[in-house]
Amino acid sequence: MTETSIPAPRRGVPIWAQIIIWVFLVGLLVIVALGLRRAQQGTVQPGQVIDNFTLPLFSGYELDGKSEVHLTDLRGKVVVINFWASWCKPCEQEAAEMQQAWLEYEPTGQVVFLGADYVDTEPEARVYLKKFGITYPNGPDLATRISQYFRIKGVPETYFIDQDGVLKYVQVGPFSSIDQIRAQIDPLLK
Amino acid sequence: MKVVYIPKLLVAAFLALSLAFLASPAPAQGPTPTDDEVNRIAKQLYCPVCESTPLDVCPTEACRQWRDLIRTMLADGKSEEEIKQYFVTQYGVRVLDEPPNRVLTYLVPGVAILLGGLLLLRGFQMWMKPSGTGTAAVENQPAQDPYVARLEEELKKQK
Numbered sequence: 001m002t003e004t005s006i007p008a009p010r011r012g013v014p015i016w017a018q019i020i021i022w023v024f025l026v027g028l029l030v031i032v033a034l035g036l037r038r039a040q041q042g043t044v045q046p047g048q049v050i051d052n053f054t055l056p057l058f059s060g061y062e063l064d065g066k067s068e069v070h071l072t073d074l075r076g077k078v079v080v081i082n083f084w085a086s087w088c089k090p091c092e093q094e095a096a097e098m099q100q101a102w103l104e105y106e107p108t109g110q111v112v113f114l115g116a117d118y119v120d121t122e123p124e125a126r127v128y129l130k131k132f133g134i135t136y137p138n139g140p141d142l143a144t145r146i147s148q149y150f151r152i153k154g155v156p157e158t159y160f161i162d163q164d165g166v167l168k169y170v171q172v173g174p175f176s177s178i179d180q181i182r183a184q185i186d187p188l189l190k
Numbered sequence: 191m192k193v194v195y196i197p198k199l200l201v202a203a204f205l206a207l208s209l210a211f212l213a214s215p216a217p218a219q220g221p222t223p224t225d226d227e228v229n230r231i232a233k234q235l236y237c238p239v240c241e242s243t244p245l246d247v248c249p250t251e252a253c254r255q256w257r258d259l260i261r262t263m264l265a266d267g268k269s270e271e272e273i274k275q276y277f278v279t280q281y282g283v284r285v286l287d288e289p290p291n292r293v294l295t296y297l298v299p300g301v302a303i304l305l306g307g308l309l310l311l312r313g314f315q316m317w318m319k320p321s322g323t324g325t326a327a328v329e330n331q332p333a334q335d336p337y338v339a340r341l342e343e344e345l346k347k348q349k
Contacts, residue, residue, distance in 0.1 A: 013312050021305045028302050087251035119238050119281055121255045143282035144238055 043151050044159075048167050053146050055114055057139035058122065061129070069114065069137060071165065078111045078188045079161040080181075083141070083152050085120045086128035091156045094174035095132035098158075101181040102136040110189055116141040118155050160184045223264040231260050231270055234287050235277055244287065 013021075044050070052072040063069045071079065082098055084091040098113065105111035115138035117125045122140065129138060141147050150159060158171040169184045232246035237256060240248045245256055256277075263273045277285050289295045 012316060013309065018309070021309050024302060025306055025309075028299075085252065087255060119252060121259045123259075124255050140280065142280060143278075144284075145282070148282075 038151070041151060043153060043157065043170050043172065044149070044167055046167050046169055049165050050159075050161050050167050051149065053149060055116060055137075055139045055146060056142060057137050058117075058126065058129075061115075061134075061136075061138040063112065063114075063137040068139070069112075071161070074112050075165060076163050077109075078163060078185055079114065080111065080158060080185065081114045081116055081146075081150075081161070082158045083116050083118045083147055083150070083155045084128075085118045085155050086124040087120065088155045090174045091128075092132070093176070094156060095128075095134065097175050097178045097181060099132060099134050099136070100178050101185070102134075104178075104182075105185060106136070108189070111185060113137070115139070116146050118147050118152070119144065160188065162188050163190070221265070223261050227264060228257055228261045231264075231273055232257050234274065235285050236287060238281060238284060 050071060052070055054068055054070050056068045057063060057066070059067070080101075084095075098115075102113045105113070113136035115129075115134065115136060117138060117140045120140065125138075125140070128134075150157070153172065156171075156174050158175070159167060160169040160171075162168050168188060171180075171184070175181050229246040233244045235245040235256070236243070237245055237248055237250070237253050239252050240250050243253075245253050260273055263276065268276075274286065278290075283290060
């Protein structure tokens with residue numbers, strides 16, 4: 001009887017399994033990293049082309065008789081999108097100025113105001129709209145899709161998009177005067 | 191004695207009105223739901239504005255409005271599932287305290303952790319063993335050396 005020294009076969013995880021596991025783990029890390037990065041990002045930045053979104057509109061607050069508005073349909077116009085909520089006290093500070101500005105720019109046909117009602121209930125939203133006499137198109141930000149796209153940090157926030165769909169200015173917090181609103185719209189009008 | 195005749199037309203009108211009243215549908219709203227009934231649903235929801243605070247104990251105005259809405263919907267006869275679905279449609283799936291697709295939500299990280307653990311374990315095992323120097327006793331294997339083979343044969347004969 002003899003004992004012969006021979007190299008033991010190396011048994012390990014098959015290479016294909018290792019690749020799958022590593023790809024899976026790296027993918028998981030990438031997802032976590034992207035989530036953290038997104039959480040630390042601010043709102044979308046001026047200069048960015050805004051992707052199309054659809055805002056359903058409350059009845060009585062339609063745009064040209066349509067019950068929903070698509071951003072791409074508004075190419076060629078300056079779009080002012082204002083995020084607000086009825087429970088938001090700072091929103092009340094600018095509500096009158098926003099409506100006043102809308103009345104000023106609506107006849108030109110070159111500017112569209114959109115109100116996106118954020119995390120709100122419709123009955124309360126309607127009370128708010130009536131209270132401040134708001135007439136420009138307004139609707140709920142369903143499933144907070146639009147506000148998530150813009151990565152809003154709170155309400156009110158207002159985004160000014162030019163005729164080519166490029167974001168030009170972001171107002172975080174309420175406007176204190178109509179001149180502030182004019183100062184953003186007028187340079188965009190050709 | 192004076193007899194007062196009631197016109198037949200008047201009687202018919204009275205009967206018709208009575209029937210119409212009896213046949214009218216009951217109001218859609220039921221009794222006002224209690225706070226407990228509202229909170230039973232509210233505690234399963236989270237307002238995106240006040241993250242990590244369940245709706246039933248959230249003190250903000252937005253949450254108060256949501257609770258009022260739940261109360262209205264309960265009074266309208268909506269079921270718990272219908273109310274939760276409404277909130278998901280309006281405000282997104284993140285309002286739920288538990289994600290709807292539990293299997294995937296818990297399975298994916300679970301599998302990832304398990305695979306990662308196995309990989310680490312295997313790595314440690316390989317790290318602890320000296321690599322490439324392992325030996326194995328091979329018994330009853332014919333010797334390659336003819337001298338050894340012959341020696342073994344001789345030994346067998348002597349036994």
